[in-house]
Amino acid sequence: MNLSPTLAGHALARASLDACVKCGICETRCPVMAATPLFPGPKFVGPQAERFRQGLSVDRSLDYCSGCGTCTLVCPQGVKIAELNAQARAVMKAHHMPLRDRLLGRTVLMGKVMSPVAPLANAVLRLGPVRALADSVVGVARQAPLPVASVQSLGRWLAQRGRSRANGTEVSGPDDQTGCEPDAVGRESGAAKRGQVVFFHGCAGAYFEVETSIKAIEVLEYLGFEVLVPAQGCCGLAQQSNGLFKAASKSVLKLSRALRSAGPDLTIVSASGSCTGMLKHEARQIMGVDDPELADVSYRVRDIMEFLAELDAQGELPHSFQPVDATVPYHAPCQLKGQAMGLPALEVLSLIPGLTVTESGQACCGMAGTYGLKKEKYAIAQKVGAPVFEVFRQAGASLGLCDTETCRWQLRQGTAMRIEHPVALVHQAYGLGTCLATD
Amino acid sequence: MDEVRRLSAEVVVIGGGSTGCGVARDAAMRGFSTILVERADLAQGTSGRFHGLLHSGARYAVSDPESATECCVENRILKRIQPDAIEPTGGWFVALEGDGPDYSDKFLRAMERNGLPHEEVRLALARRLEPRLTRRAVQVISVDDAAVDGWALALGTVRSALEYGARVLRYTEVKGIGLTGGRTSTVHCRDRRSGEDFVIEAGFIINAAGPWVGRVATLLGIEDVTVEPAQGIMVAVSQRLVSRVLNRLRYPGDGDIMVPAQTVSIIGTTDAPASDPDRLVMPRDKIQQMLDCGEALVPGFRQARGLHCWVGARPLIRDDSVKPAETRKMRRGMFIFDHASRDGVEGMLSVAGGKLTTYRLMAQEVVDQMCLKLGSPRRCRTASEPVPPPPTDHFVAGQVTKPGAGAEAPEIEQPDWPISPAGRQRPTGPRHITDRLAEAESTRADDQIICECELVSRRALVSALRRHPDDSLDDLRRRLRIGMGPCQGGFCAARSAGIACQEDAWSAGQAVAALRLFLRNRWIGQQPLVYGELLKQIALDNWMLYGTLGLEQLPASQEVVL
Numbered sequence A: 001m002n003l004s005p006t007l008a009g010h011a012l013a014r015a016s017l018d019a020c021v022k023c024g025i026c027e028t029r030c031p032v033m034a035a036t037p038l039f040p041g042p043k044f045v046g047p048q049a050e051r052f053r054q055g056l057s058v059d060r061s062l063d064y065c066s067g068c069g070t071c072t073l074v075c076p077q078g079v080k081i082a083e084l085n086a087q088a089r090a091v092m093k094a095h096h097m098p099l100r101d102r103l104l105g106r107t108v109l110m111g112k113v114m115s116p117v118a119p120l121a122n123a124v125l126r127l128g129p130v131r132a133l134a135d136s137v138v139g140v141a142r143q144a145p146l147p148v149a150s151v152q153s154l155g156r157w158l159a160q161r162g163r164s165r166a167n168g169t170e171v172s173g174p175d176d177q178t179g180c181e182p183d184a185v186g187r188e189s190g191a192a193k194r195g196q197v198v199f200f201h202g203c204a205g206a207y208f209e210v211e212t213s214i215k216a217i218e219v220l221e222y223l224g225f226e227v228l229v230p231a232q233g234c235c236g237l238a239q240q241s242n243g244l245f246k247a248a249s250k251s252v253l254k255l256s257r258a259l260r261s262a263g264p265d266l267t268i269v270s271a272s273g274s275c276t277g278m279l280k281h282e283a284r285q286i287m288g289v290d291d292p293e294l295a296d297v298s299y300r301v302r303d304i305m306e307f308l309a310e311l312d313a314q315g316e317l318p319h320s321f322q323p324v325d326a327t328v329p330y331h332a333p334c335q336l337k338g339q340a341m342g343l344p345a346l347e348v349l350s351l352i353p354g355l356t357v358t359e360s361g362q363a364c365c366g367m368a369g370t371y372g373l374k375k376e377k378y379a380i381a382q383k384v385g386a387p388v389f390e391v392f393r394q395a396g397a398s399l400g401l402c403d404t405e406t407c408r409w410q411l412r413q414g415t416a417m418r419i420e421h422p423v424a425l426v427h428q429a430y431g432l433g434t435c436l437a438t439d
Numbered sequence B: 001m002d003e004v005r006r007l008s009a010e011v012v013v014i015g016g017g018s019t020g021c022g023v024a025r026d027a028a029m030r031g032f033s034t035i036l037v038e039r040a041d042l043a044q045g046t047s048g049r050f051h052g053l054l055h056s057g058a059r060y061a062v063s064d065p066e067s068a069t070e071c072c073v074e075n076r077i078l079k080r081i082q083p084d085a086i087e088p089t090g091g092w093f094v095a096l097e098g099d100g101p102d103y104s105d106k107f108l109r110a111m112e113r114n115g116l117p118h119e120e121v122r123l124a125l126a127r128r129l130e131p132r133l134t135r136r137a138v139q140v141i142s143v144d145d146a147a148v149d150g151w152a153l154a155l156g157t158v159r160s161a162l163e164y165g166a167r168v169l170r171y172t173e174v175k176g177i178g179l180t181g182g183r184t185s186t187v188h189c190r191d192r193r194s195g196e197d198f199v200i201e202a203g204f205i206i207n208a209a210g211p212w213v214g215r216v217a218t219l220l221g222i223e224d225v226t227v228e229p230a231q232g233i234m235v236a237v238s239q240r241l242v243s244r245v246l247n248r249l250r251y252p253g254d255g256d257i258m259v260p261a262q263t264v265s266i267i268g269t270t271d272a273p274a275s276d277p278d279r280l281v282m283p284r285d286k287i288q289q290m291l292d293c294g295e296a297l298v299p300g301f302r303q304a305r306g307l308h309c310w311v312g313a314r315p316l317i318r319d320d321s322v323k324p325a326e327t328r329k330m331r332r333g334m335f336i337f338d339h340a341s342r343d344g345v346e347g348m349l350s351v352a353g354g355k356l357t358t359y360r361l362m363a364q365e366v367v368d369q370m371c372l373k374l375g376s377p378r379r380c381r382t383a384s385e386p387v388p389p390p391p392t393d394h395f396v397a398g399q400v401t402k403p404g405a406g407a408e409a410p411e412i413e414q415p416d417w418p419i420s421p422a423g424r425q426r427p428t429g430p431r432h433i434t435d436r437l438a439e440a441e442s443t444r445a446d447d448q449i450i451c452e453c454e455l456v457s458r459r460a461l462v463s464a465l466r467r468h469p470d471d472s473l474d475d476l477r478r479r480l481r482i483g484m485g486p487c488q489g490g491f492c493a494a495r496s497a498g499i500a501c502q503e504d505a506w507s508a509g510q511a512v513a514a515l516r517l518f519l520r521n522r523w524i525g526q527q528p529l530v531y532g533e534l535l536k537q538i539a540l541d542n543w544m545l546y547g548t549l550g551l552e553q554l555p556a557s558q559e560v561v562l
């Protein structure tokens, strides 16, 4: 793939810059612009600077854009600002990609390496000197919330479950560091069988945030779906957001093929909020990947909460929820908002009796994929996240909710609270486990 | 009768287009005391209403090999001496399906014969380099065309003239020419801003009034310097759709060139006789024709956001061998009228025709001829000495001088660039459009961007206001490119006017009048393109300027604003 302005996606986004009327609305919502004077803002680095680039991204300040996509979301004229920025960044980095950005882009590799030796990996990553080394050598901020690998990968859980199901016994999911315990694995609502869905777990869902995947699968099974989990790789999002379009395009196409291999026309459900965005629109709009297999997957993929909300809209979501008497703060991640599906988590959670959800009302928690992990961005990301942290702390709860993995890492670190995917409360309300103890 | 002010100079140049600026520079460099008189702003005539192409000569290879060779030579010279005004984009001649091979064969033979550099480009490569080029392209030949900014070129030339002691009177119209014993002796001028009439005692006059050259000749009672103004329309869209100049490889006709000029793409042009260079029109059907021509080269051109359109008049000299209606066939070459041999009036030469690309050569030839007449042969050095680079806008703390205050003769242009006794350094390499982004990036921490579309900083604006307190907003636009981008001044014009007040350069009344005039002028070129994305911008700008700011209700100063 060619990293020049000939990118198909670039032609699209670049055409959209004509629509900019300079209103500045994007500037009022860009979380990074509000946090640092180092970033000239979406209007400047997007539609304005792009007229001067001609395939040369000489404006390094562009790299301060976190890629959160808020600007594209709010632009009333349809300018693909964040997409333009991502493309210009890819051009900028084509020739001198920092080692760090390459590493952060390789999520599968990171997970695979870390998972079997998770306790050790986790210990090492938390170790001051090692972190300091990472800080100076690869530029990952020492304080950054790095992922904590699960002891058991989703693959192992599925395999063990398969084996034990064959033996007629069930194993419970792994204890993860968050302390959520599934206690009623394998229960079903008794609803009629509803056919098959494909589960797309994403890299984090396979290695770091295995618990979320398990709960999503259990909820789907409870609702009567048969959940197929085909062997699958990375969607390439982290590579894309770090400007590695070539590798990312390859990843997303490979993934599309893998997901389609489970069967034609099946709905693909995922609890990896940002990865669904990659499949739904980012691969096409940012990298210009124009491929029928990807297009097919784009139409079929649903975020888990979106899927549940759609079922509810069709009157097919059982309301047999047990009350959860609590107030829980929720942050809708930027990458989810960019998918133009509203806030399905709020819709679904509002069905749970006793539960009050307070929304952060902020555009972004600062993490925006892997942005907040980088040394030179860490402080900015913390500043962007501060208002979200504040809402969470103010809620006086022990648990907070957020749909995407890296944002949960950020929020965990920023609030010292337990942060879960909203599906965890659905899981609990269906009586499948206890995530939040209430009296 | 009131005593009128009298200036004097060995050479008075009438007309501050590219030609006149070139003449002033050349004469001053040869040691003549020189005054350049321009009735409006520099390069506000044809030299600011042209297509922006630095010809390689290829366009004239078949029809006018002499012009072609001149262009080819001058193209190289200008790239060397005025790199700030030129972006060496390169150019292509592209044959489309159906264009037929005969012109292309003739073209290649003529290029060969005249030694004009060219090279065939493989179609696959062409598509990669210019992805928006139509798929109907069947043959591509690359030539040395480039993009040239008429204002930057004229201002640079004038900076050099100023360094050599020339004086430049802008907004000064020549109203009459006095004769003493069959020889021109005085140039009668009016300062259009102050209304003052004054006289310049002139040793020699060079009339470089472009399409108005015949009118200036009539001031001497000479009626038969016939200029056939040939008007051409150009349309710019708001981004660069191509990276190099695209020419149709066919007999020169309407709308067959697209130039990536600065941040925009310009399609042009038409060619129709005009009766009055002061009253050029832009018929709607011609604009549509240009958009179609753009679409033929770059599919999607019509969807691109329209930016601005304008019309200029070629100063073509009547050539009795072609009918007046066939203006494109008239000679593009230059004409020098020796009024002594022709009309029996000593002391004045008129120069016109040619192209912006050949301005330097025209100046050289007319000044050579003047030297002969004055019996003082002096060598032309304009081809070897680079013009001084544009001023860097280092903000010097302090206020902008108020118009008139302190300056001994406010209408006399101050040098844009301090004269350096020990020679001068050329700025590095040729300019690329992206350089401007790099510059903005390097100063963004301590400067504010005023014109966001064209990345004009507050510092650049303030220092221009300080150096040129008499500039109107349109003059500042030509100097800095304020208001040249997609929003066409909707935001930056009001911002700039506000800053001029803040800096005490203008009174509030002046600022309001300047703003109104500026927006009125911009509107002329926007109005025919009000569709699609531009329409939304116009709506927003109008809400802000007339709705929120109430620009029409504000009291404006009664002073003449030009």
Ligand SMILES: Cc1cc2nc3c(=O)[nH]c(=O)nc-3n(C[C@H](O)[C@H](O)[C@H](O)COP(=O)(O)OP(=O)(O)OC[C@H]3O[C@@H](n4cnc5c(N)ncnc54)[C@H](O)[C@@H]3O)c2cc1C
Binding pocket: B014, B015, B016, B017, B018, B019, B020, B037, B038, B039, B040, B041, B042, B043, B044, B045, B046, B047, B048, B049, B050, B051, B052, B053, B054, B055, B172, B173, B174, B175, B208, B209, B210, B211, B212, B216, B230, B231, B232, B233, B269, B311, B312, B313, B314, B315, B352, B353, B354, B355, B356, B357, B358
């Ligand atoms: C549509 C079009 C497209 C063109 N495209 C190109 C191109 O792409 N490349 C190229 O090389 N050439 C191009 N040309 C040709 C080129 O623009 C002209 O040849 C060149 O600009 C002429 O410059 P000039 O100085 O002779 O005339 P002008 O620029 O017209 O200057 C004459 C000046 O005289 C002033 N004046 C008139 N009367 C008086 C008076 N009484 N007192 C004081 N001042 C007076 C006017 O205000 C004016 O500024 C184009 C021309 C046209 C019309």
Ligand code: SF4
Binding pocket: A029, A030, A031, A032, A033, A041, A042, A064, A065, A066, A067, A068, A069, A070, A071, A072, A081, A082, A085
């Ligand atoms: S993507 Fe986010 S950080 Fe980047 S410019 Fe847009 S709003 Fe700002």
Ligand code: SF4
Binding pocket: A019, A020, A021, A022, A023, A024, A025, A026, A027, A042, A043, A046, A047, A074, A075, A076, A077, A078, A079, A081
């Ligand atoms: S919100 Fe859209 S139209 Fe407004 S300035 Fe930003 S990019 Fe331009």
